[in-house]
Amino acid sequence: MQLNDQDLEDQILMAHDASNTWLLAELYAHAAERVLDHEQACFLATQAYVCALQSNHPLKSKLHTFLKRHGREE
């Protein structure tokens, strides 16, 4: 992961440590919006989507729409 944002990366690792998938969905989604590289964005959005699915986070439909539009999800 190269977010060029040490703070966000730390937050993501802490949320992983705490198994806080609700927060992870938000952090990954935030990260996906910030990266400039499209492949990176799809990777991070995928991470966010899975966490949103697991935690039933409302972000899941927006993420799904994004991924599907780019041919990354069914």
Add this chain to the structure above:
Amino acid sequence: MSYTTDFDAIRISISQAKGLPNAHYIDPAVYDEERHALLFNQWAGLAVASEVPEPGDAIPSTFLGVPLLLLRDKYDQVRVFQNTCRHRGMILVEYACKIAGAIRCPYHSWCYRTDGRLVSTPHVGGPGQSTHKDINRSELGLIEIRSHIWRDVVWINMNGNAPTFEDAMQDAITRWSEFEQPLYHGGADSTFKLDVNCNWKLAVENYCESYHLPWIHPGLNSYSRLEDHYNIENYGSYSGQGTLVYRQLSGESNEKFPDFENLSEKWNESAEYLSIYPNVLLGTHRDHAFAIILIPDGPEKTVENIHFFYPSEDTNEALRKKNTDQWKEIFKEDIFVVEGMQRGRHGIAFDGGKFSPAMDGPTHCFHDWAASQIETHRGLEHAAE
């Protein structure tokens, strides 16, 4: 398969019959054979539906060595899945939990809906690409185990070969048709677990007979005498005992549990106890019921999970506790006999035992059933060879 059991010696009239021989209680190979013939091939009890009261509630367990996941899906349907991911076979759910959204595999994060459908396969086509032409999600849902709920018990047919539940259990369902009404689990004070060092079949056998009551349960016998009991034998599916002198429990100010509705008079003072083959022991009374689910854990170990039910959601807590405690005492009194019979079966010259033709009918009925199922299983194995 090199086992031989003289099934003819078991499946004849009780006056001449012998019980199942030692190997059926102590030999790991026979235990494994019975796992298939007597448990996977039947409708066996796994748990009670009340253990997963709300959508998303999930409980992993191991049933006869197989990892299972009991859950209540988002549409309120109780389901049983194999707790194994369709990708690399990782265990999906490790601890009892509430599934908020999807079940995410802890390995590569494939996600399943609570109804078993595979909903996402992250990065399966490479980083950031969650689809692939060779990954057909509709074919990769969780493996569901056939299940049915009756009297709150979650019954499962592991190999999918049993007749429909209603067909298989028709006689027992009919016998207790008056009790086909809502059962309310008494909650945390109305369940407990006993670990016993015996083959699961000995727990079935001890439960279905009343011959032991005067010696093992002398307290019970003071108001529920041996002569007030009758044998119940339904060859091929269940056996047990009934009492004609059931007396309701009452509390300090003479309060009682409410009755099930519209019962015929017969039940005023009667109660019945059935061993439903293979592994569920049920009891019913005018004012409460219980289920004991036997979970075999090797040839010489069994876990008994016990649950009490009432006709109403709202029952007196102190009275419920008193009832649970009273039954617990009785069930505990049985432990030394089932464990003693288990040890007794290491006596190499024991021949399966001589039945009392008058008193051991329910036990013989169970052995007849078990022998017929194992015989059929061996015949099929033999034919396959």
